[in-house]
Amino acid sequence: MKARNLRIKMGSGFSAILVIEAIFICIVSFISINLFYKKHTELLYNESAEVLNLYFIRVEDRLREVENLSFSILSDLTIQRHFNAINEYGDTYEGYLAQQQARSKLLYKLFLVEGIDSIEFIDNNDQIIRAGYKPKSHLERDIETIKEIAYETYGTGTWEVNLSGDGSVSFVRLIRDITKPGFKPLGILLININVDHFMSYSSVVSSEFHSDILIIAGEGLIYSAGQHPVNTKLISSDSYCPYKITAIDGVNYFVTERKTDYVDWRFISMIRCDELLADIDNLKQFVIIIFILSIAISTGIGFKFSGFITGTLVQLSRGMKHVEKGDYNVALTGLDRKIIIEEVAQLQHNFNIMAKRIDYLVNDVLKKEIKIREFKYKVLQQQINPHFLYNTLDTIHWMAQGYGLDNISNMVRSLSSMFRAALELEDIVTLSEEVGILQNYITIQKIRFEERLDFRMEIDKEYLGLLIPKITLQPIVENSINYCLEKYEGICHIRVICQKRNGWVEISVSDNGPGMDREFVGKLLSGRSKHTKTGIGLKNIDERLKLFYGDEYGITVESDRGKGTTVIIRIPTTEKVSA
Helix, strand or coil: CHHHHHHHHHHHHHHHHHHHHHHHHHHHHHHHHHHHHHHHHHHHHHHHHHHHHHHHHHHHHHHHHHHHHHHHHHCCHHHHHHHHHHHHHCCCHHHHHHHHHHHHHHHHHHCCCCCEEEEEEEECCCCEEEEECCCCCCCHHHHHHHHHHHHHCCCCCEEEECCCCCCCEEEEEEEECCCCCCCCEEEEEEEEECHHHHCCCCCCCCCCCCEEEEEEECCEEEEEECCCCCCHHHHHCCCCCCEEEEEECCEEEEEEEEECCCCCEEEEEEEEHHHHCHHHHHHHHHHHHHHHHHHHHHHHHHHHHHHHHHHHHHHHHHHHHHHHCCCCCCCCCCCCHHHHHHHHHHHHHHHHHHHHHHHHHHHHHHHHHHHHHHHHHHHHHCCCCHHHHHHHHHHHHHHHHHCCCHHHHHHHHHHHHHHHHHHHCCCEEEHHHHHHHHHHHHHHHHHHHHHHEEEEEECCHHHCCEEEECCCHHHHHHHHHHHHHHCCCCCEEEEEEEEEECCEEEEEEEECCCCCCHHHHHHHHHCCCCCHHHHHHHHHHHHHHHHHHCCCCEEEEEECCCCCEEEEEEEECCCECCC
């Protein structure tokens, strides 16, 4: 009886120790899983935000193409003459001819940008001239509303949704007579886009997950890509949240949101949580099963080990009684240490299996996330086959030459050269190669703006071997064109000058644009400007120069309101390749 009680006590003690150890390990495992869950959620948000941001930039670029097209129309002197004739002659035969000629020109402009359904012009007499695939035949009842919108923007243009009651998206702009003093209004220009084409979203998530995209203006849905249900609460929500978990019809969705300053729209990405967290849920269930098995095994091992110990003690007690009686010829069975090691090691072995399994599952989930990230970038970066584009551009070039269209031929050849340089050149190029990229870009812009762009470059041959990060000059010159030429009338003068000063080389890009105050310049260089492309572009160029050459090099901006802008690139004279 005493041996039995001792066995129970020792078994309970050993089992308690092993169970406590198992509980501790499982608690640590659950804490690790929770930390991994938080890290996984953060990683998921970053990935979703990157993909959504790329999509948002792509849509914004397409919308800006339409805005630039409207500027091209209002600055076309031929179209200006047609619009003047339409307003002057009205319903006469001359007016009818002017309408036909204007419609022909608008139709030509329509083909310059893909995805435009129609272009419409409303003259001062409320007559509508339509050109395109899907003219809005029921637009007449909204003319007064459209006029109010156009005049409120003072000719800068604005994006409007559902003007005709059919969910369409249109760019509205007031057209003024730029050929005469006074800039009197000639009418209203509407460019109606194909929403499905402009907002098309190619999923960049692997087939294991399904990501949906929503584009919302105010409380109205502009575009939806995917099969998940659209929650009206999600659409009408006024509070901005970068990411959140939202329940829709009993199903949780991981929702990422992005806002744009260009248009008052919200871009939303939705992914089902059960698809994203399936591996983590399986991991939790596995840990629970291991925990239960560990407690059961620990209890059994404790009692078995205590039985072996108490058996040995009972054997020793009996041997002592033989010695008391004078029987010295007693042999005690030795302690079987192999059995002890195997029994105790069993629990450790089980925990090792659990730890390896947890490590395997965690690494498996992380590997999947890495593969998802690689897949996303490959899909976005490989959507266009470079060889296909080269061959296509080359074909267009030769066709244009065959038809005697030298401007188009030169433009296509320059575009092809820029595209090839951007993809095939190393990240660090010579100043000569960088100048080649810039000259191809200027060739395209000169064809586009003709005499309104006055560009000159002064770079001595001794500097052409200097090394510089690829595509450094072109974005800066593009910013000058955007601010100096596209937003204002008149001739834009841009000068690129390279000279040695104080032991380094300075490349300056100067323009005669409107200029900027110091506060705005600071925001551009820090990347805090609402002008996303310009700010981030200058900031990135400055960071690349500092990374390659050192902190004493980079970009400085000199500008004052009404006095133009000069961007100075400072590089060393020692980073040079031999001729």
